[in-house]
Amino acid sequence: MTNVAKSIGGKQILCNINLEIFPGEFFCIAGPSGSGKTSLLRLLNGLESFDIGDIYYKGQSIQNSDIQKLREEVGMVFQNPAIFAETVKENLIIRKQWDKLFFVDENDLFEILEMVELPQHLLALDARSLSGGEKQRLALARTLLNKPSVLLLDEPTANLDPRLGDQILNTINQLRHQMNVTIIMVSHHIHQASKYATKAAFLIEGTITETGPISILTNPVTEAANLFLKEED
Template sequence: MEELYRIENLGKSFGNKKVLQNINLKIFKGEIFTFMGPSGVGKTTLLRLLNLLEMPTTGTLIFDGNDNAILQKNNVMRRMSMLFQRPAIFNTSVFNNVAYGLEIRKVDKKTIEKKVIDALAIVGLAGCEKQKALTLSGGEAQRMAFARAIVFKPDVLLLDEPTANLDPANVAKIEDIIRKIRNELGTTIILASHNIHQVRRLADRVGILLNGELIEVNTKEQIFTHPFDARSYAFINGEIIY
């Protein structure tokens, strides 16, 4: 398996508040990797570090073999896409919302049209191009945000609690979309989730964060049946409040 990320001894402090420390991790191309951990443990911060939106206080981050990724972040970030819990919606058509990432990359009009239509088909919004984005339902808006995030075929899609505010039917649709993006486009997916059931349904591998440290990284099967750290067991079984 080829590495997409390698992070070594990564740490992040805000002022004198240590949020993350001593994070060591490899993420492989094409996998669905999930971070779990209590609220406030640093999941969003870690995704922002992986997306190069935030600079680490200590340690190194190697992206696709490039150990200068942080210094070259303007180029490297173009290969990444992050979807926030509450996606921004521009007050224009669905088409324009999805086309945005291609327009800033100066892609020609014909190609933009084809790619937007393909992306909307993947998320089940074919035919909605002309609708005003602000009139979409919550679940549709989230799916549009997925189309916007994948339209330029990023190497990695970072998802921060992508289904937190959705009803079960839309959660299932979003999970299908996540699988489809990985299976059909080969995109590496890194997901922060509170939802243990969702992790069970989606993840290949899981990392558990506790008190600012990555206490265990393991396959989903192992983590749910034979975790090697007693605290992982406690977390998964709801004995650690989050």
């Protein structure tokens, strides 16, 4: 993305964002609450528009692409995934129903459940009875059913204890290899993220202050990022 900026109601939320993310990377965007992380992810799959600049996917501006197709290829798992008062199975296929694609291949379903390590017997349960970690896995599985090329993850470990968070990130990292999917993750769990990510950037007050190898997550150059890490400790 080049020189992307966005304001809402006269307030600048993202300014002059330049990021280049390559296929197969596990890219972590870190930054304080309110710095624009979720807003940035929502731009990447066309959920929200931007004011200036441009975002390219496979060399093409997303403003000229089929938005429905973009959202399937660039899947997003939300910060607080919606879990419906239905069975786990219905929660998994509901997206397909909205998309008017009523057919879900059962083999695909079982394969994806296995990938995210959700046992098949959970399919018949009320999804609201799942644990926090299981709900995260359900949301991940639901997005994976579209076989995305890019996975946008908004704080996938925010509501989980460190052990479960680690497990989820480990699963995601394995998916990156198995499904050849590029991961773009927003997180403020710096130490956890730095175990799995391959590249990182800091987003502070709507600006990318620094981008580079994962070593910057624990050892940033800029003062703003150092200040943020200090506050996190």
